[in-house]
Amino acid sequence: MSEFTTPEVIRTEGLVKRFGAVTALNGVSLYLRQGEVLGLVGDNGAGKSTLIKILTGFLQPDEGRIFIDGTEVRLHSVSHARSLGIETVYQDLALINELSVYHNMFLKRESLLKPFPLLDNRRMRRLAREYLESMGVNIPSVDIEVARLSGGQRQSIAIARAVYSQARILLLDEPLAAMGAKEGSLIMNLIRTLKNEGQVSIIMIAHNYAQVLEICDRVNLLQHGRIVLDKPAAQTSVEELTELVMREYRAGVNQRRQPAAG
Amino acid sequence: MAENVLVAPPMEEEPEPTPERPSPWLRLARLFLRQREASIVVVAIALIIYFQLSKPAFLSAQNIRTLSQFVAATAIISAGEVMLLICGEIDLSVGQVYALAPFIMYFAKQEAGLPLIVGLILGLIVCALVGLFNGLITVALRVPSFITTLGTLFLINGLTLTISQGFPVLTPSEGLVDEVLGHASYSEIIWAIAIAIVMQIVLSWTRWGLHTIATGGNLLGASEVGVNVARIKIGNFMLCSVLGGFAGTLEAFRITSIDPQAGGTDIMFLAVAGAVIGGTALTGGLGTIIGAFLGTLVLSILRDGFTLLGVSAFTFDIILGAAILVAMILNVRLRLWREAGRE
Ligand SMILES: Nc1ncnc2c1ncn2[C@@H]1O[C@H](COP(=O)(O)OP(=O)(O)OP(=O)(O)O)[C@@H](O)[C@H]1O
Ligand SMILES: [Mg+2]
Numbered sequence: 001m002s003e004f005t006t007p008e009v010i011r012t013e014g015l016v017k018r019f020g021a022v023t024a025l026n027g028v029s030l031y032l033r034q035g036e037v038l039g040l041v042g043d044n045g046a047g048k049s050t051l052i053k054i055l056t057g058f059l060q061p062d063e064g065r066i067f068i069d070g071t072e073v074r075l076h077s078v079s080h081a082r083s084l085g086i087e088t089v090y091q092d093l094a095l096i097n098e099l100s101v102y103h104n105m106f107l108k109r110e111s112l113l114k115p116f117p118l119l120d121n122r123r124m125r126r127l128a129r130e131y132l133e134s135m136g137v138n139i140p141s142v143d144i145e146v147a148r149l150s151g152g153q154r155q156s157i158a159i160a161r162a163v164y165s166q167a168r169i170l171l172l173d174e175p176l177a178a179m180g181a182k183e184g185s186l187i188m189n190l191i192r193t194l195k196n197e198g199q200v201s202i203i204m205i206a207h208n209y210a211q212v213l214e215i216c217d218r219v220n221l222l223q224h225g226r227i228v229l230d231k232p233a234a235q236t237s238v239e240e241l242t243e244l245v246m247r248e249y250r251a252g253v254n255q256r257r258q259p260a261a262g
Numbered sequence: 263m264a265e266n267v268l269v270a271p272p273m274e275e276e277p278e279p280t281p282e283r284p285s286p287w288l289r290l291a292r293l294f295l296r297q298r299e300a301s302i303v304v305v306a307i308a309l310i311i312y313f314q315l316s317k318p319a320f321l322s323a324q325n326i327r328t329l330s331q332f333v334a335a336t337a338i339i340s341a342g343e344v345m346l347l348i349c350g351e352i353d354l355s356v357g358q359v360y361a362l363a364p365f366i367m368y369f370a371k372q373e374a375g376l377p378l379i380v381g382l383i384l385g386l387i388v389c390a391l392v393g394l395f396n397g398l399i400t401v402a403l404r405v406p407s408f409i410t411t412l413g414t415l416f417l418i419n420g421l422t423l424t425i426s427q428g429f430p431v432l433t434p435s436e437g438l439v440d441e442v443l444g445h446a447s448y449s450e451i452i453w454a455i456a457i458a459i460v461m462q463i464v465l466s467w468t469r470w471g472l473h474t475i476a477t478g479g480n481l482l483g484a485s486e487v488g489v490n491v492a493r494i495k496i497g498n499f500m501l502c503s504v505l506g507g508f509a510g511t512l513e514a515f516r517i518t519s520i521d522p523q524a525g526g527t528d529i530m531f532l533a534v535a536g537a538v539i540g541g542t543a544l545t546g547g548l549g550t551i552i553g554a555f556l557g558t559l560v561l562s563i564l565r566d567g568f569t570l571l572g573v574s575a576f577t578f579d580i581i582l583g584a585a586i587l588v589a590m591i592l593n594v595r596l597r598l599w600r601e602a603g604r605e
Contacts, residue, residue, distance in 0.1 A: 058486055078488030094483035096476045098547040103472060108488045110469050118467045 004217065006034035008070065009169055009201045010055065015064035017050050017225075024050040025061070026225035032169070035198040037191065039216030039233065040205045043245060047225040048205045049091050052171045055203070056088040057081030079108070087167035089175050091205075093158040097147035101139060102128035104146050105161045131164045132156070136186045151178035159187060163194070170194070172204040176211060191215055209238040223248055301592055302540055302556045306563060313567035320570060330451035331516065332562035333555075335360075335525075337454040338509040339533035340540075340554040341461040342502030347537055348465070349491075349498050350478040350546030351400060351407040356506035356533070358418035359389045360525030363507030364433065364514035365426055371434045378436040382443070382511055386504050392418060393503030397496030407499075415527070426522040433514045444512035453512055454555070457505065462551040474498060478546030535586055536561050561586075 010032040017025040024047045032038050040048050053059040055066070057075035065072055068084050075081045095104050102121070105128045111120040128142040137156040139149060146154060155178045162170055172191075176184050192215060194200050206212050212219060213233045221229035221244060229236070229244060294300050313320040339356055346353050363385035370381030396414055400407045433440065444450045465471035476484040477491045485491045506525075514520045533554075540557030542549030564585050568578050 053486075056486075077490075078486065079490075082488060088486070090483075090486050092483065092486070094480070094486040096479040096483060096547075098475055098479035099472070107472070107476060107484075110472065112469075117469070118463075119469065119472065121467075 004033040004036050006036070008032065009034050009068065010203075011067040011070075012051075012055075013065045013067075015051065015054060015061045015066070017047070017054060017059065017061050023225055025054070025064075028064070028222070028225065028227055030220055030227055030230070032201050032203055034201055035195070036218065037195050037202045037204060037216045039212035039219040040203055040222060041207070041209060041212055041219060041241060042222035043248075046222045048222055049173055051222070052088060052090075052173050052203070052205065055081070055171055056086055082108075082165075082167075085168035086171065087162040087165045087169070088171040089155075089158045089162045089173060091173040091177075093154055095146045095154055095158060098145060100145055101132075101142040101149070101157055104157055105131070105142075105164075107161075109165060127164075128160075131160045135160055135163075135190060137183070152180055152183050155179060156183060156187075159190075163190065168200055170200050170202045172202060174205050174207065176206055176208065188215055209241045213238065221245075299541065299550060299553045299556055302553060302560060305592065306556060306560050309560065309563045309567065313563065313570065317567070317570045320567060325566065325570065327447055329562055329566045330448060332566055333559050334450035334454040335509040335513045336529055336532045336536060336562070337555045337558040338457050338512070339502075339506050339529060340536045340558050341458055341551050342498075342505035343530075343533050344537045344540075344542050344549045344551050344554045345461070345465065345474055345498040346407075346502050347534075347542045347544060348478045348546060348549045349474045349495050350481065351495055351499065352411065352534065352544075353393075353396060353499060353502045353506075354408065354411040354527070354530060355392065355396065355414040355418055356411075356502055357525040357527055357530035358415050358422065359392050359503050359506045360510030360513075360529060361520075361522055362392075362418055362422045362510070363389050364511045364520040364524075365422055365431075365522065367511060367514075368431055368434060368520055369425070371436075378434060378439045381434075385511060386507050389503040389507030390500045393500035394496060396503070397499035400499070401492045401495050419526075422522045426520075428522060430519050430521040433518045433520055435515075435518075440515045444515035445518070450512045450516055453508075458551050458555045465551055470494070470497070475547055478548075480547075532561055533558065539586065539590060 008031050011030070013029050015025050015028040016023070026047075028047070028051055030038075040051070042048050050059065054061050055075070057078045057080050060074075060076070066075060067073070068086075073080075073084065075084075096107065099107070102125045106124045111123045111127075112118065113120045125142055132139060132142065135156065137153070137160065139153050139156075146157065149157070155175065159172070159175055162172070175187055175191075179187060188211065191202065191204070194202065195215075204212070204216065213236070216233045218230070218232050219236055219241070220227050221241060223245075228248075229241075310320070319325055339360070342356065343353060363382075366385035366388050367378065367381035370376040370384050371378055376384070392414060396407065396411050399405050399410045399413075435445075442449055444453070465474065473484070473489045473494050476487070476489050477494045481491055509529075510525055513524065536558030537549065537554040538544060538557070539560060540550065540553030540555065542554060561582070564582055565578065568581055573581065
């Protein structure tokens, strides 16, 4: 049993998503409670990113239902999901190489020099600098183009953009993938801080089971577009997750062998 | 070096500028050269000096006026093309709405008896619809804009030839209206400069501009963040068409006749070439309106200068082609140098 009895902020029922012949999601039902950190793990191609993109309004499911705060919604666009308090760090980071760090951080949430429709660059620059500083991110300047940053720095920008957007629900698709040891633990600390504050609910995708178990309250394992395990982090282990994934792998190999043998 | 320090008189008033802090002039020069438009300004100045030395009439009041007329219409179109190129598209049909818009104004005035201004606005609305058509076909049906606008190029050209029956007409005039809209000596270039400034502000200091760069820089990323990339693209198609129609109308007032064959691919390619020479990348995400204006200026200086020198039209095309290549190579080299220098 999970210790969480807070209300559900997200619930999905039977989400199906097909890309031509590929069925990326094959009936995904999951939930996320207020203030909870849910770890989503699974092999490459299991459908994790597809699930995130549906929850963020970027993709629309072929079947299934989504509830936000208990109310059924059809997330028809990213802006719609954002208006419900959902922010995302995409696996591809969704940064614009040609724009400066601060313009990237405020893309679609630009500050304007009211009453004029002009960008308040000074304010955005200052806030971007503050956010990155408080996250302990090292970049030469918020004025440089994102193209000139390292992979880890780029990832920090994408995370800062989502974290400081005052979202209630954060969807993090492999936020630690390109991080060095120091930066990685800074991000882990950041997630821990958010968790302790209890204001945001987080779904985090990661391939490092140890990290997931360390920081998440609950773990969902996604395999071939289905959730095959849903346990509190305290009740599962790296060994169990690895064993489940490997069993599935061996089953797949056997299946492929059988026709040849028979 | 160490010896120098020892020998140097201790009462020296001005310390030698250290390598990190060069003289203000040098710093200003460097700052200038690191601007994207710097290379093109250098080219323009070099050309002006060359033509002035070979033909002192080059900087005469008369010729400056001619030059301003060469620049104006193309520069207005290039502002629209820059917006489209930055968001990753192109409009080949802009030279055809250039010819269509003044005809619509003409018919609104002559046939329907509407005021000239209303005719002008009707013409621009039709241009906007052409842009909307281009945008919808490109975005919704996913036809590359190169093909979409190649189609509308022929379509609009045929339409203009049909409604005009292939004959030029006299531009209607109405008091001050035609003076302000291109007939008075420098009114066309003033419009061009004003449009360039406004469009540069839109590009650099508004959400529309930011989202245009984002769309062209990373289409998937921009839409993941929630930028409505379809709206941005369609909007810029409409903008480009409207600017094309407006440029054509100004030109019609200037030369006091409306020609169904005016503009065409010539002015469109000059506008695109001007944009590219001015630093706009055909791959999207990069470009400035000011750069395109300067690029157009360089092309116009070349054309005007060689005309003054009495170079034949055939030779001129050879020179123009070579000049475009040289300008582009210079631009690419300078950009690489700039990027290396920024570290
Ligand atoms: N836009 C798309 N078009 C076609 N197929 C897609 C598309 N997006 C995902 N897929 C397919 O859907 C399946 C699930 O992909 P998804 O990106 O969700 O996997 P993932 O679990 O995030 O994997 P990874 O750990 O490698 O990031 C894959 O087989 C993939 O090829
Ligand atoms: Mg993924």
